[in-house]
Amino acid sequence: MVDNSMISEEELFQVVGPGWKTYEVQKRKKTFREKLKGKPVFSMILLLIVVLGCVFANLVANHDPSGFYLRNLNTPPGREFIFGTDSLGRDIYSLIWYGGRVSLVIGISGAAIITVIGVTYGCISGTAGPKVDSVLMRFTEMCGSIPTLLMILILSAVFQADDVISISVIIGITGWFALARIVRSEVRQIRNSDYVMYARLCGGGFGYVMYYHLIPNFVSAIMFVVISSVSSCITMESTLSFLGLGLPADVVSWGSMLSLANKALIMNTWWVIVIPGVFLVVTLMCITNVGSFVRSEVNNKYSNL
Amino acid sequence: MNKENKIGARILKRIILFAVVMFLLSVVVFWMARLAPGDPLQSFYGDSLEMMTSEEIAAARTRLGLDQGIAVQYVKWLTNAVHGEFGLSLKYRQPVMNVIKPLIGNTLVLGGVAYVVIFTLAILIAIFCTLHEDQWIDRLICKIGTVAFYVPAFWLGVVLILIFSINLGWFPSSGAYDVGMADSIGNRIRHMVLPLVVMILSHLWYYAYMIRNKFLDEVRKDYVLLARAKGLSKRKILWKHCLRNVMPTIVSIMAVSVPHVTGGTVTVEAVFNYAGIGNLAVESAKYHDYNLLMVDVLITGFIVFLSSFIAQTVNEEIDPRMKDSEVRVW
Numbered sequence: 003m004v005d006n007s008m009i010s011e012e013e014l015f016q017v018v019g020p021g022w023k024t025y026e027v028q029k030r031k032k033t034f035r036e037k038l039k040g041k042p043v044f045s046m047i048l049l050l051i052v053v054l055g056c057v058f059a060n061l062v063a064n065h066d067p068s069g070f071y072l073r074n075l076n077t078p079p080g081r082e083f084i085f086g087t088d089s090l091g092r093d094i095y096s097l098i099w100y101g102g103r104v105s106l107v108i109g110i111s112g113a114a115i116i117t118v119i120g121v122t123y124g125c126i127s128g129t130a131g132p133k134v135d136s137v138l139m140r141f142t143e144m145c146g147s148i149p150t151l152l153m154i155l156i157l158s159a160v161f162q163a164d165d166v167i168s169i170s171v172i173i174g175i176t177g178w179f180a181l182a183r184i185v186r187s188e189v190r191q192i193r194n195s196d197y198v199m200y201a202r203l204c205g206g207g208f209g210y211v212m213y214y215h216l217i218p219n220f221v222s223a224i225m226f227v228v229i230s231s232v233s234s235c236i237t238m239e240s241t242l243s244f245l246g247l248g249l250p251a252d253v254v255s256w257g258s259m260l261s262l263a264n265k266a267l268i269m270n271t272w273w274v275i276v277i278p279g280v281f282l283v284v285t286l287m288c289i290t291n292v293g294s295f296v297r298s299e300v301n302n303k304y305s306n307l
Numbered sequence: 308m309n310k311e312n313k314i315g316a317r318i319l320k321r322i323i324l325f326a327v328v329m330f331l332l333s334v335v336v337f338w339m340a341r342l343a344p345g346d347p348l349q350s351f352y353g354d355s356l357e358m359m360t361s362e363e364i365a366a367a368r369t370r371l372g373l374d375q376g377i378a379v380q381y382v383k384w385l386t387n388a389v390h391g392e393f394g395l396s397l398k399y400r401q402p403v404m405n406v407i408k409p410l411i412g413n414t415l416v417l418g419g420v421a422y423v424v425i426f427t428l429a430i431l432i433a434i435f436c437t438l439h440e441d442q443w444i445d446r447l448i449c450k451i452g453t454v455a456f457y458v459p460a461f462w463l464g465v466v467l468i469l470i471f472s473i474n475l476g477w478f479p480s481s482g483a484y485d486v487g488m489a490d491s492i493g494n495r496i497r498h499m500v501l502p503l504v505v506m507i508l509s510h511l512w513y514y515a516y517m518i519r520n521k522f523l524d525e526v527r528k529d530y531v532l533l534a535r536a537k538g539l540s541k542r543k544i545l546w547k548h549c550l551r552n553v554m555p556t557i558v559s560i561m562a563v564s565v566p567h568v569t570g571g572t573v574t575v576e577a578v579f580n581y582a583g584i585g586n587l588a589v590e591s592a593k594y595h596d597y598n599l600l601m602v603d604v605l606i607t608g609f610i611v612f613l614s615s616f617i618a619q620t621v622n623e624e625i626d627p628r629m630k631d632s633e634v635r636v637w
Contacts, residue, residue: 144328147611149570152588152604159592159600160339237459244461245577245589263465267480270473279462286457 045291052285056102063096067254079273086273088262094273097254098281104255105236105282108170109289112235115174116181117228123178124185125212129193139186146179154238158247169248173238181227188220229293233286240282256282318620325616332608333388337381340597398596407584407602414583415610417499418572421506425568426561428511433518434545437526452512460509460571464578467501481580502579506571513567514560521556525549555622562618566611 055062064084070091079086085094127138145153153176161168192198192215201211240257242248249258259278266274387393393403432448439445472480478501525531526549534544573585580586584603591599 144331147566147615148332148604148608149566149573149611151570151573152607155573155588155592156336156339156600156604159595159597160342233457240459241461241574245574247589247592260462260465267465267468267473270469272469275462275465275469279459279466282462283454283458286459287454290453290457 042288042291042295045288048284049288049292052102052281052288053106055099056106059096059099059103062099063093065093065096067092067096067100068252069093078271079277085277086271088259088266088271088274090262094259094277097259098256098278101254101256101259101278102281102285104166104249104253105239105257105285108166108173108239108255109232109236111167111170112173112177112238113228113232115171116178116231116235117224119175120178120181121185121217121224122212124182125189125208125216127182128186128189128216129208129211135186139183142179142182145176146183150176150238151241154242155247158242164248164250164253166249166253169239169242170235173235173242177231177234177238181224181231184224184227185220188223189216192216192219225296226293229296230290233289236282236286321616321620325612328612329605329609333385333605334381336601336604337384338377340601341377341380393598393602396591396596396599398591398594398599403599403602406599407587407606410582410584410587411606413581414572414576414585417502417506417576417581417583418568420499421503421510421571422561422565422568424503425507425510425514426557428507429515429518430550430557432511432515433522434550436515436519437522437545437549438541440523449516452516455508456512458509460505460574461578463509464501464505464575467505468579471501498579498581502575502581505575505578506568510564510568510571514564517560518553518557521553522549525553555625558618558622558625562615562622565614565618569607569611 059067085098087093088097123138123142127135130138154172157172157176158169161172198211198215201215206214236256239248239255240260243255243257244261244263246261249255256278260275260282263275266272384393391404395401396403396406399406436445436448468480471477479498480501522545526545530548531544534548535541539547569585572583573588575581576583576586577589584606588600588603588607591597591603
């Protein structure tokens, strides 16, 4: 359409001499803005703020998190106590940063346990013979159909879990079933490929093959599950502590801060309930956003393998 | 072999598997309950244990059957359980079934209503989003849904109590009914509104999103193009053609979702102090009442396994492709 009549035939079929240069694409350096495009910048910044704030809680907090300011019970948010105080007179602003440490540690260590158990179990089940495989998978299906919260209830009651390590172990060992199933189906697809067979023929053991051949192949498929299991562990811990079965109220986490909610409801002090909860939800969402970004990123990287 | 025999054989196989799973579950739960620290006598007799002589303690141990090996104890418990006797609750000091019986109905109603509403709404939302794919309303629903999904159920419950019962006073904040109003259905419904809202909001999006994605795959198939070409309206295609094809997937999702929804009732019941077996499980875990906890978990497990068993059987019957399929619940 564009001015076809204006171009004469000579111009269309121009004879090009030796001095003629082709049009070169100018490679412009990407601006900072363009580099950030498509990445969950907002979530990353928020997450970074939360994580740094928790790591350097002693610098960020302006009050002693274990201090009871008895003259200032249930103070609404204000100058001195930025987010107010709860019914025990503790400063919520300081508690949030110190409590975040515990919540994040439980989230990360729980996710680590889930990943290790899930990946190992999935690899064993994926490479095993049909009988062992079906027994192993039946086991995960059976455990997976018991409500997780009930399983954790039994375990935490039986083993009297009330410190950070035992809680993350309990959350970890009840959360890996879905991951194991994904890993197993991925391993099934690649276990018969030539390079795995070659590695086996060269004498590579199970651990070697798993580490060098299997895991690099399915890492993209499980990355999202691994990262979102951090947020599910944090949720689980806060639910448990809220129900009074997790951390005791003197070990501060976002969940155990919310376990004072009943008192706050009676006093009608909204800030005790809403502020830690908002921190919790925002962190969970940021983790998931970053997770779904990593999924697409890793997919790009490994798609040709 | 004719077709009916095959169905019968499959169902029989399922029932056997079901029995095996229940047996394994009971063994594990029993073993765990006995492994638990804390003397069962202590919780049974409380402080009066300290007043008892060592002979009396030994006699009590024999009477409660605590001096035998765990296998013997299990066999004894199982024989009693078959006759409907599940032992004593150590906290309430009465047969476990007497404690649990009045509560099962409440939980079943709460969970059942929530389950039905969740999936009805999920299908409606999924179809609505498919009709408006990638328009602003679809994106808005997706965003709101994602946020709702990441709000922990217990916090949502507490916030709703704060807003609707404490500040607005529209709904009661706890319990399944007011004292003396156990027979009034209206009163029970008023108590159920907030727990139901929490259950629905915290589960709805997960399933609606899965079904929506399934629908989006479905509308890209050729038969939809044909239906469009012959002049059917979009709505009609979705309701009459796509929904039928997606239905087996929805039923599978429903089967897998039973444990999630049941787990949801535990949190919600505890937050609203709703008299149900979920709340009872939390209470008995707090007070180390293992006998009660054990039966509670077994009953919940039974309900969960039974519902996924039914869903899976139904699924195989309505969709012949599902036989020997990869979608297994257990």
